[in-house]
Amino acid sequence: MSGTSWGDRPSYKVRGKAFVIYREPRPDADDEATGERMDDVVVFSTPDDETKRALIESDGPWFTTPHFDGYRAVLLRLRNLGAVTRDELAEVVTDAWLARAPERLAKEFLAEGSGG
Template sequence: MKPMAAPEDIGVICSGLPEVELGFSWGDRPTYKVPRGPKGRGFVLYRAPRKTDLDPKTGEPYRDLLVIMVPDDAAKSALVEDPSLPFFTVPHFDGYNAVLVQESRLGEISRDELEEILVEAWAARAPKKLVDEFFAGR
C-alpha cells in the first residue's frame, strides 16, 4: 500500500524542487515560489481564512486551505470533478488555474499523487528552461 500524503509533505516536496523558496505573497501568506528571488511566482499558497469560503459541513471558514496552481482549466476540472479526490474550488477562483485543498484532507490521496500535483504546479509557474532541464534529468 502506498503511503498517504500528510501536511508536512508539502514543504518536503516543494523544497526539493529546483529554485524553490518559501516566501510570502498577499502580504503575509506563506507561499512556495519559483524561481528564487524577486521574480519568483507562487505555486502553493497557504490561504488565510475568509468569511466567504465556508466549509459546507460546519458553516465555519476553512482554516487550513492550500491554493495549488494547475497548468490549465482541464487539469483543474480533472481534480475538482473527481469525487474520490479532496480538491475543490470556490467562486473567487473561477477562471483561475488553481485548486483548493484542506491540509487536513491530504491523507485522502497518496504521497505520490500529491507529489505529481505539486510538480505540475511548480512546472506551471517555473521558467521554461528550468522545467525542461528538470524533466530531462528525470
C-alpha cells in the same frame, strides 16, 4: 524556495512565483458543518483548466470556489491531506511547480528525468 504571497501567507515559490500558497480564511470558503471560514486551505497552481477540472471532478478532496473561477488552481483542506496519496500529491506539487517555473528551468527539470 519558500516565502510569502498574498501579503503574508506562507508559500512555496519558484523564481519569485508562488505555486503552493496557504490561504487565509475567506468568505467564499465556509465549512459546511460549522459555517465558519475554512482556516486550513492550501492553493495549488495547475498547468491548465483541464487539469484543474480533472482534479475537481475526481473522487479526491480537491475543490474550488467562485473566487478561483478563471484562475488555474485547485484547493485542498489540510485536514483532508490524508485522502491524497503520496504519489498524487507529488504529481500535483510537481505540476504546480512546472506551471509557474520559467520555461527554460522547467525544460531542464524535465530533461533531467526528474519530472513526471
